Amino acid sequence: MKHRVFVLETGCAFEAGGDESLLDAATRQGVRLPHECTFGGCGTCRIRLVAGNVAYEEMPMALSDEEAQAGFALACQARACSDLSISVPATTAPESQRRSSVVRGLRQLAPDVVNLELEVEAESLDYRPGQYMNVLLPGGGHRSFSMASRPAGNRVDFHVRRVPGGRFTDGALRQLRAGDRLEVEIPLGGFRLHEEDYRPLLMVATGTGLAPLKSMLETLMDDEDCPPVSLYWGMRTESDLYLADEIRRWGERLYDFSFVPVLSRGSDTWNGRRGYVQDAVERDLPDLSEHAVYLCGSPAMISDAKRRFLARGASAEHVYADGFS
Ligand code: FES
Numbered sequence: 001m002k003h004r005v006f007v008l009e010t011g012c013a014f015e016a017g018g019d020e021s022l023l024d025a026a027t028r029q030g031v032r033l034p035h036e037c038t039f040g041g042c043g044t045c046r047i048r049l050v051a052g053n054v055a056y057e058e059m060p061m062a063l064s065d066e067e068a069q070a071g072f073a074l075a076c077q078a079r080a081c082s083d084l085s086i087s088v089p090a091t092t093a094p095e096s097q098r099r100s101s102v103v104r105g106l107r108q109l110a111p112d113v114v115n116l117e118l119e120v121e122a123e124s125l126d127y128r129p130g131q132y133m134n135v136l137l138p139g140g141g142h143r144s145f146s147m148a149s150r151p152a153g154n155r156v157d158f159h160v161r162r163v164p165g166g167r168f169t170d171g172a173l174r175q176l177r178a179g180d181r182l183e184v185e186i187p188l189g190g191f192r193l194h195e196e197d198y199r200p201l202l203m204v205a206t207g208t209g210l211a212p213l214k215s216m217l218e219t220l221m222d223d224e225d226c227p228p229v230s231l232y233w234g235m236r237t238e239s240d241l242y243l244a245d246e247i248r249r250w251g252e253r254l255y256d257f258s259f260v261p262v263l264s265r266g267s268d269t270w271n272g273r274r275g276y277v278q279d280a281v282e283r284d285l286p287d288l289s290e291h292a293v294y295l296c297g298s299p300a301m302i303s304d305a306k307r308r309f310l311a312r313g314a315s316a317e318h319v320y321a322d323g324f325s
Pocket of ligand 1: 034035036037038039040041042043044045046062074075076077
């Protein structure tokens with residue numbers, strides 16, 4: 001049986017069967033809905049159900065019970081059980097384009113993380129802090145990396161973590177030299193800094209999930225309207241904490257900035273916080289009702305952090321997440 005899905009912002013409608021996701025149904029009928037992972041892990045396709053009901057074969061990782069109860073749904077996993085009215089967050093991001101780029105620098109940041117600096121062939125590069133690009137691989141396929149620097153000119157940094165056996169990160173990246181060319185698709189993704197959501201910022205990252213948050217924070221530097229920022233970064237060991245000294249210096253250019261690195265496997269000499277990064281946030285910030293929360297990193301951290309932070313008063317409308325493995 002087909003149901004009618006009405007998109008409030010655009011006034012367009014499409015039909016969705018109970019055996020397909022809203023995203024698949026919309027895409028088939030030429031209606032664009034924001035999405036990235038398509039497996040329920042990143043939260044980019046989150047929509048608000050204004051009327052009607054949906055069901056899931058399995059509850060997706062990127063949607064907490066609290067969000068579902070508050071009327072949110074993930075379009076890539078939700079199936080229509082009735083006619084629906086949905087609200088889709090506006091994307092003000094520029095259209096993505098395929099472009100050529102030249103490698104301008106490769107710098108080892110940590111044993112398994114490289115800073116890749118690209119010069120993209122464009123007069124200036126327009127993207128929202130938090131977005132990502134795809135590197136198009138010869139022979140098909142792509143790998144995605146978030147921009148790690150603020151939009152300025154046409155040079156941009158990425159934090160690339162080497163994944164053992166990875167076709168790009170453990171293959172082509174090793175051969176890459178300054179001057180080599182890469183085909184990229186840029187910019188992509190709905191994760192972005194919501195400057196209109198002016199609240200104290202709680203930013204929580206694991207691994208190279210730091211990169212899009214760095215891009216956001218560089219954008220806010222020297223801005224006297226910058227809200228207070230608490231940045232929590234979860235890593236395994238001390239040697240993983242790349243750029244930690246630089247991050248501490250961000251406090252000189254950000255209003256009311258705190259940085260809390262948290263190690264799950266710190267050595268005996270580590271004097272800082274230990275455990276899971278979301279544990280540290282819970283201990284430090286018992287009330288999150290006034291915060292805008294940005295989560296970036298592993299889907300498991302995001303799923304757990306969302307559940308816990310919503311229980312601490314965070315509002316689902318002010319939680320933004322970008323999950324990747
Ligand atoms: Fe739906 Fe990632 S696209 S959760």
